[in-house]
Structures are given as C-alpha cells and as structure tokens.
Amino acid sequence: MTVDTLIDELIEREGGYVHHPADKGGPTKFGITEAVARAHGYTGVMTSLPREEAAAIYRRLYWLRPRLDAVAERSERLAAELFDTGVNMGPAVALTFLQRTLTALNRNGQDYPDLVPDGRIGPATLAALDAFLASRGAKGETVLLRAIEALQGERYLRLAERRPANEAFLYGWLANRIGS
Template sequence: MTIDDLVDEAIGREGGFVDDPHDAGGATRWGVTERVARANGFAGDMRLLPRETAARIYRTVYYVAPGFDRIGAISMPLAELLFDTGINMGPETAGTFLQRALNLLNAGASLYPDLKVDGACGPKTRAALESYFQRRGKTGEGLSVLLWTVHGFRTARYEAISVSRPANERFAYGWIARQVRMGIAA
C-alpha cells in the first residue's frame, strides 16, 4: 500500500461534508476538520473544501510531518496504523502510542533503550523500531504483537475520552469497529 492508497482510502471512508453537533471536531469535509483546514491555509466554506486540498493535508500533516513516511520504509502495516490513528486522534498521539509500545516490549530496556515518549517519531524511535524487529521479527508474531499493542492503546483512549465526554459514546462503536476492520494480525 502507498501513501496515495492510504489517502484515497481515508477520503473515501470519511466522505463529504459533516457537521454533527455531537462531534467535538465540528465541521469536516473529507474527514479534515475546519481547525486543521484553517491551519493549513484553507479559508473558504468547509462545504467546498477541495478533495485535492484534503489529500495534501492528509499527506503532509498526517503522514510526512510526523515521520510516518519513514516508519513506512521500515513497516508499511505499522505506518498505515499510525496514519489512521493520527487522523482520528492526532499524529502526536499516534507517535506516543508507538513509543509506549516499543518501551513496553523492550524487555526492561534490555533490547534497546527506553524512548522519551514525546510523539516525535524521529531517529531514536526508528532505531528502536529496527531493534525491535531484529529481535522480535518484522513479520508474523513480532509485527502482530506491536500492532496489537498500539491498537490496545487506541482502544483505551476511546474509552477514556468517552468517559470524560459521554457524548463521545455515540461514536465509540464505530471507532472500535474501524480497528477491527483494519485487522490486528500482520
């Protein structure tokens, strides 16, 4: 899968214009919130946000800027999960999930040093990921355990935000169903 495939899939899944009063994200088109669109130079009516603008935002804000493109060079299934998580929760949150998972799975820092959990998927995070895959396997169980762990953090966050804002419960089933559709095993 390529970034173009991921972007096309995200835009197709997110659909056109939505302004659900129960959604704290507010007005969106193609899954891009008004806040993100404005921060990336779009000043028009959200109902008219061009697909090309949404695609550029997805590519730059949710894939390249957080370093998921470099993660994709190591493991595309992991980059796909981080990209999807970033769209839903923010790229920094997705990055923290990866760092927390790598710290949890490093056997008490005996496989590689613990990472500072800051959401930035830079050289240290990539080095830890490479070390993880060298020791645990880049496919099969090693990859599946890492993906499962990130999915677990994501599910726990859905629960936490639904507890803190009960209106989010109306979205929880769909959020978790999305993860199930993505699959957990590599």
C-alpha cells in the same frame, strides 16, 4: 501500499461533509476539520473543500510531518496504523503509543534503550523500531500493532466515559478504527 492509497481509503471512510452536533471539531469534510483546513490555508466554505486539498493536508500534516515515511520504510503495516490513528487522535498521540509500546517490549532495556514518549519520530525511536523488528520479526510486527490498537481502544473508551456526547462516536471508532 502507498501513501496515496492510504489517503484515498481514509477519505472514502471519512465521507463527505458532516456537521454532527456532538462533534467538538465542528464541520468536517473528508475528515478534515474546519480548524485544520484554515490552519493550512483553505479559506472557502467547508462544503466546498476540494478532495485534492484534503489529500494534500493529510499527506503534509499526518504523513510527512510526523515522519511516517521513515516508519513505512521499516513496516508499511505499522505506518498505515499510525497514520489512521494519527488522523483520528493526532499524530503525537499515535507516536506516543508506538514509543510506549516499544519501551514496554524492550525486555527491560536488553534489546534497546527505553524511549521518552515525546510523540515524535527521531533517531532513537527509529533505532528502537529497527532493533525490535530485527529481534522479533513478522510476528513481532503483529504484536506491536495489537498493542498500539489496545492503547487506541482504551483511549476511545476513556473519551466516551469522560464526555458522554462522545458515546455517539464510540461504536464507529471501535468498528472502523481498530484492526481495520
């Protein structure tokens, strides 16, 4: 699996141009909101956003900036999950899920120190991930993924409960973002 494959799969899932009235993000194309496209230099109309520009934004904003390449060196499955979650909820949210989960699974600090859930990948988070994977192995990787997905699902439910318009998206979020 490569980041290019992840981006291609994501763009296929997100589809083309959408402007759903309940979506606070406004018009999107390939899952890229107009605000994100503008912030990254795109000046055209959203219906004409090139796929290559969307892919470049995903790579820059959702893969390289949050340092998921460093996570992928340790666990491709985990990096893929954090990438997808980060695209949908923001990279800091996805990385906070990772940090919270690693802290909860460190056996009261016996395996590695607790992490500050700051939503950034740094040396402490990578060291904790290394220690976790070394002590728990492949099964541990699966448990880590399940815990992150549980946090993701709870957040989706909370979003729908707090803003009823989000109920329009809840089924799709749960069907297409959890465990896929």
